[in-house]
Amino acid sequence: MTLVEAVSLRRVLDSRGNPTVEADVLTEAGGFGRAAAPSGASTGEFEAVERPPSEAIAAAREHAVPRLVGAVHAGNQREVDAALHAADGTDDFSELGANAAVAISMAAAKAGADTVGLPLFQHLGGSFRGAQTTFPTPLGNVVGGGEHAAEATAIQEFLAAPVGAPSVAEAVFANAEVHAAVADVLDERGIAAAKGDEGAWAPPIDDAEAFEVVDEAVDRVAEARGFEIRFGLDVAASEMYDADAEVYRAGDTERTPAEQRDWIAGLVDEYDLAYVEDPLDETDFDGFAELTDRVGDRTLVCGDDLFVTNVERLDRGIETGAGNSILIKPNQIGTLTDAFDAVERAHRAGMDAVVSHRSGETEDTTIAHLAVATDAPFVKTGTVGGERTAKLNELVRIAEDAV
Known part of the structure; x- marks a missing residue:
């Protein structure tokens, strides 16, 4: 058939x-x-x-x-x-x-x-691991820089994380409101901002001011909504790392690998970060392990460039204790089966799997179904833009259909 x-x-x-x-x-x-x-x-x-x-x-x-x-x-x-x-x-x-x-x-x-x-999420769940039990919290990209926007922050993504939202729909709308609140805070500070290629604001500010802006925007929306909203980061540290000099460069700042770990750990403490992706270079398994040991009980330390949805690289991370979660991008590895194998290997090791979009996206909504089918705690889809909202709206529909 x-x-x-x-x-x-x-x-x-x-x-x-x-x-x-x-x-x-x-x-x-x-x-x-x-x-x-x-x-x-x-x-x-x-x-x-x-x-x-x-x-x-x-x-x-x-x-x-x-x-x-x-x-x-x-x-x-x-x-x-x-x-x-x-x-x-x-x-x-x-x-x-x-x-x-x-x-x-x-x-x-x-x-x-x-x-x-069958809905795709049920079909995928049946093909690989059984019915879903939870729904992912969407991570909304609200301030972006790095490879996604010139003249903006060194950190690639500041991500709203509505962890206290009572439903997927409430989380989706809360992220959109944080995105709007960031624009308000920037305007109040007299900072004009265009958007990067994922729809996040790309203001000409440094990382330190971006933390202030996002923290204020998150607090405003959390107070208005009445549930907890935290935020997280995609540092994309491999883009900052100079392997020859063995330093991370962010604007005018240089950090040794040890200083980079200290900086990230301090940010987790200061801002109660829910999620930190690629805080170190994609080859630094030992550094990831040390950082995970320091902050992994309080936040997800997620490997994207470190693991690239690849079971062999994930196995190395599991052996060394590098990270407590893996980012899942099917196009990084080529097929849904390979992506599911990485998810299942992570789960067996007690790690979480976070499903993600890419910066160059289409209207395709498969990753929304994949996130539900794999019980992902978070799904990265961005916040605004038709190709991003396609996934978010699909999450809302899936949650409604699954009731």
């Missing part, structure tokens, strides 16, 4: 106006799925390889489509993704391109769900 009958691929635009790969999968029973690959700006050195979309599409048509059509069932995600790996034949999807692979993988999951008449 879910046998793949057709696979088609095309180029479409992502949120930055760049081309990306979109896939359609049709099953013999008429089930249909469509998905588009996102793309990152701040990418880890160890991520799966994207190819230029035209090349990825040509390679997928030649090598992957013949292995899928009439040969695998969209209702069996592991079967689909094994066929993609076999078609690629490399360790990093450099033959097909991770962008083509993940688009097909997600489209097949949607086609399988459509064929059997």
Whole structure:
């Protein structure tokens, strides 16, 4: 019933106006799925390889489509993704391109769900790990800099975290209100701000002032809403690190690795941070372990560039105690199966898994379903912009459907 009958691929635009790969999968029973690959700006050195979309599409048509059509069932995600790996034949999807692979993988999951008449989150949960029990708290990107915005903060993302929200919908709207409150605080300070490529405000201020602005905005909305709202960071420290000089550079400030750890630990204490992503360089497993030992009982120390959704790198982190959570981005590793394997490995080690979008996004809503299916404590989707609100609105619908 879910046998793949057709696979088609095309180029479409992502949120930055760049081309990306979109896939359609049709099953013999008429089930249909469509998905588009996102793309990152701040990418880890160890991520799966994207190819230029035209090349990825040509390679997928030649090598992957013949292995899928009439040969695998969209209702069996592991079967689909094994066929993609076999078609690629490399360790990093450099033959097909991770962008083509993940688009097909997600489209097949949607086609399988459509064929059997299930919401995608239920289909994915049934395929991999059972029904969901919780709903993720969305992390809203409200101030951004780093690789996402020039002339702004060195820290890449300041993230609102409405941890006390009584529902997904309340959390979604609270994040939007924090985003608006940041604009108000900046205006009161006479600071004009454009937006970065994820829709976060990108004011020409340093990190210290950004902490003041976000802290004030969060407090205003928390008081008005009547529930706890904290905030977190994506430091993207690999973008700051000079490996030759062995220092982190943020504006005019230089920090040794030890000073960077002290700085992050101090921020966790001062601002009660709920989440800290990539606080150190992507090769510094020992530094991550030391920082996790210091603050991991109070916050999530999350590895994105450190782990790149890769089980082998995650295993190294587990062995050293580096981080207590992993960021999950399916396009980093190429398929939903690989992403789920990383989630399950993290869970077995007592770590959390946080599902995330990318800076170059599409209207695709798969990650909202993935976050629910994997019991993620947080999901990163951004706060504003059509491609971001598509995921947030889908979370609201999922929560309503699951009641």
